[in-house]
Amino acid sequence: MRLTERYPEVNLEKLLESFVPPPRFQGATFATYHPDPRYPSQALAKERLRSWVRDRPRGLLRPRMPGPQGIYLDGGFGVGKTHLLVAAYWEAPGPKAFLTFEELTYALGLMGLKEGARRFSGLRYLFIDEFELDDPGNAQMATHFLALTMDKGLRVATTSNTPPGALGEGRFNADQFRHQIQGLARRFAVERIEGEDYRHREAKGLPRPWGEEELLRRFHEDPRPKTLDAFPELLAHLRALHPIRYRYLFVGVEVVYLRGLEPIPDQNDALRFVHFVDQVYNLGLELKASGAPLEALFPETYRHGAFAKKYGRALSRLAELLG
Structure with missing residues (x-):
């Protein structure tokens, strides 16, 4: 199963009803x-x-x-x-x-x-x-x-x-x-x-993606509902979808596998991927990946530019997902 084969539709009449806390935060209460x-x-x-x-x-x-x-x-x-x-x-x-x-x-x-x-x-x-x-x-x-x-x-x-x-x-x-x-x-x-990031991740401590063979072996051994996509193809697919549709890409999916992470040279693609990561994280899905180190995904100019907070959040969440 591939995410790039999915083209989810959005029902405006039901859209407002879908805006609820994501599964990752189902247990978030004042008591906890x-x-x-x-x-x-x-x-x-x-x-x-x-x-x-x-x-x-x-x-x-x-x-x-x-x-x-x-x-x-x-x-x-x-x-x-x-x-x-x-x-x-x-x-x-x-x-x-x-x-x-x-x-x-x-x-x-x-x-x-x-x-x-x-x-x-x-x-x-x-x-x-x-x-x-x-x-x-x-x-x-x-x-x-x-x-x-x-x-x-x-x-x-x-x-x-x-x-x-x-x-x-x-x-x-x-x-x-x-x-x-x-x-x-x-x-x-x-x-x-005020406070410290509970994830306690610094760039030098980011987890490393798996090698290609390891990723494919784990994918084939994984019995759960899962998807496998090449990273460049995923970015191309995200360009073709309105971002509000991203959350619906994962219906019935528990684990997302991405092959061949690589630096993202286009800022628009990078921002789309940030939103994609937010959806994976919020939905409580697992993410597995191979390819380039996480710190190489977003160019230095992006991570210190106008959208620095978005990229900082994405790296923090990727570190937690792949850690």
């Missing part, structure tokens, strides 16, 4: 989030988010929700922001949706901004993981979307990342977030979450 005592901001963010999602309308004639309409969790890679966001989703009353910022922009691109805002305005809560601050165009589109939906009463919780190199230096993204969302900033309370 254990703050690091060395970083008090983790426990504080947990309690404030839990209080926010448990808010109920006050007042008789014109009931209003107490506290901020939105919550923004600001922190580095691997400090538990997504865990807390999912925990809040489970406790929030419906209708509600959970999706990544990329999925939101892709969904709005598919539906159109006004139609997307109309559909999402029917929700009570929206949880957006990884709000991207490195693409002003998408950030402004999301700002317009949030203005349209929050005016209808939608409550929003979102996360974003601080680059690992900036941790401990006070350079969080709160000011940049406030600038991007401009007039909506007053509706959001910012919660900083």
Whole structure:
């Protein structure tokens, strides 16, 4: 079975219903989030988010929700922001949706901004993981979307990342977030979450992909539902699909095998592969690969450019998947 032979369709009528926490985070609750005592901001963010999602309308004639309409969790890679966001989703009353910022922009691109805002305005809560601050165009589109939906009463919780190199230096993204969302900033309370990446991976410690023969031997011995694709062919296939379809490539699949990882010279291909990795990771699938070392996949200019956070996240997740 090959992913390159799959061309999944998207049903707009059911798309909103599909935006739920991915399988990898099914066990993420407030009870299973254990703050690091060395970083008090983790426990504080947990309690404030839990209080926010448990808010109920006050007042008789014109009931209003107490506290901020939105919550923004600001922190580095691997400090538990997504865990807390999912925990809040489970406790929030419906209708509600959970999706990544990329999925939101892709969904709005598919539906159109006004139609997307109309559909999402029917929700009570929206949880957006990884709000991207490195693409002003998408950030402004999301700002317009949030203005349209929050005016209808939608409550929003979102996360974003601080680059690992900036941790401990006070350079969080709160000011940049406030600038991007401009007039909506007053509706959001910012919660900083400090800490260390629980994955504890550095570039020099990235796991090595298998050799070609080892990969093929493991593939043929693996009894589980699986796919096997050549890396260049996969990249070509991803170009032909709208990114919102990537999540549907893996229906019935437990393990993804990729042959011949190699440096990705085109930035658009690289960003598509980052989104592909996000889907594999979030769905809780296993990934096996042969070919070039992980640190060679994304050119240095990419990893220190405008989308550095995306590539940092992808390498962190690839390290966990292949480790």
